[in-house]
Amino acid sequence: MGNTVLSVTNVNKSFGGLRALSSIDLQIEEGKTHAIIGPNGAGKSTLLNVCVGKIEPDTGSVVFDGKNLTGKKPHEINQAGVARVFQTPEIFPELSLLQNVMVSAFAKRDGSFRLNAIRSLLSEKALHDEAEHMLEDVGLKDLIHHESGSLSRGDKRRLELAMCLIQHPRLLLLDEPTAGMSRHDTNGTIDLLKRIKERGMTKVIIEHDMHVVFSLADRISVLAQGAIIASGTPDEIRGNPKVQEAYLGGAH
Numbered sequence: 001m002g003n004t005v006l007s008v009t010n011v012n013k014s015f016g017g018l019r020a021l022s023s024i025d026l027q028i029e030e031g032k033t034h035a036i037i038g039p040n041g042a043g044k045s046t047l048l049n050v051c052v053g054k055i056e057p058d059t060g061s062v063v064f065d066g067k068n069l070t071g072k073k074p075h076e077i078n079q080a081g082v083a084r085v086f087q088t089p090e091i092f093p094e095l096s097l098l099q100n101v102m103v104s105a106f107a108k109r110d111g112s113f114r115l116n117a118i119r120s121l122l123s124e125k126a127l128h129d130e131a132e133h134m135l136e137d138v139g140l141k142d143l144i145h146h147e148s149g150s151l152s153r154g155d156k157r158r159l160e161l162a163m164c165l166i167q168h169p170r171l172l173l174l175d176e177p178t179a180g181m182s183r184h185d186t187n188g189t190i191d192l193l194k195r196i197k198e199r200g201m202t203k204v205i206i207e208h209d210m211h212v213v214f215s216l217a218d219r220i221s222v223l224a225q226g227a228i229i230a231s232g233t234p235d236e237i238r239g240n241p242k243v244q245e246a247y248l249g250g251a252h
């Protein structure tokens with residue numbers, strides 16, 4: 001085992017009578033891509049939201065890079081080096097793509113959105129160039145001055161990826177990054193995520209598309225009804241009868 005960069009221990013979370021997460025233990029290794037799969041409503045997004053401070057767990061802890069982040073605010077976790085792409089894109093629709101990426105860089109530095117500071121930042125040449133480079137990296141260079149709200153769902157995902165990349169996170173959490181994309185764009189995203197991996201970035205990816213999962217994952221954990229029912233290499237997961245019964249068998 002390599003260095004553990006994120007450690008989730010005994011996390012439980014209920015919504016009223018519904019147990020969304022049940023005694024979750026998960027270790028994410030540095031530099032690896034760890035996929036979390038499972039049927040709709042299994043608790044995947046809830047787990048990710050606990051990791052980024054959007055949802056407070058009822059019990060348990062989230063430790064990142066040796067620091068206990070349980071109960072910390074989302075911007076504190078972001079500043080610690082964790083970036084995320086949510087299931088529903090979170091962008092400023094009235095700003096251009098370029099402005100969204102620059103604001104994201106600023107949000108990590110400052111933890112808030114102060115308008116005057118943003119205005120001066122938007123004219124910063126180095127940041128402008130880097131934002132442009134990030135948008136080129138995700139294949140959106142031709143659209144940098146377009147209003148972000150007018151993008152297709154797939155392009156919004158790619159914009160969000162650029163917004164994450166400019167933060168140079170140590171850990172990138174992605175909730176269905178290829179949802180709403182054409183097969184062509186999905187393959188482009190797979191290539192991009194492979195390139196990010198070469199730069200040493202650790203990733204956790206929630207994904208329904210098994211082509212994406214098996215193209216990228218070093219390890220896979222399977223969630224069903226709030227519990228991790230299996231964790232292993234892609235080959236181990238493919239051959240696991242419990243997984244086939246709970247998920248793969250039903251979906252394919």
Ligand SMILES: Nc1ncnc2c1ncn2[C@@H]1O[C@H](COP(=O)(O)OP(=O)(O)OP(=O)(O)O)[C@@H](O)[C@H]1O
Nearest residue numbers: 015018020038039040041042043044045046047087
């Ligand atoms: N804020 C909330 N309040 C009440 N129930 C919630 C809340 N968030 C999630 N749930 C419930 O918790 C369960 C797990 O939801 P979650 O969104 O984590 O599943 P998921 O695995 O991400 O599903 P999908 O693949 O459809 O995105 C579901 O039954 C969902 O309805």
Ligand SMILES: [Mg+2]
Nearest residue numbers: 044045046087
């Ligand atoms: Mg989800």
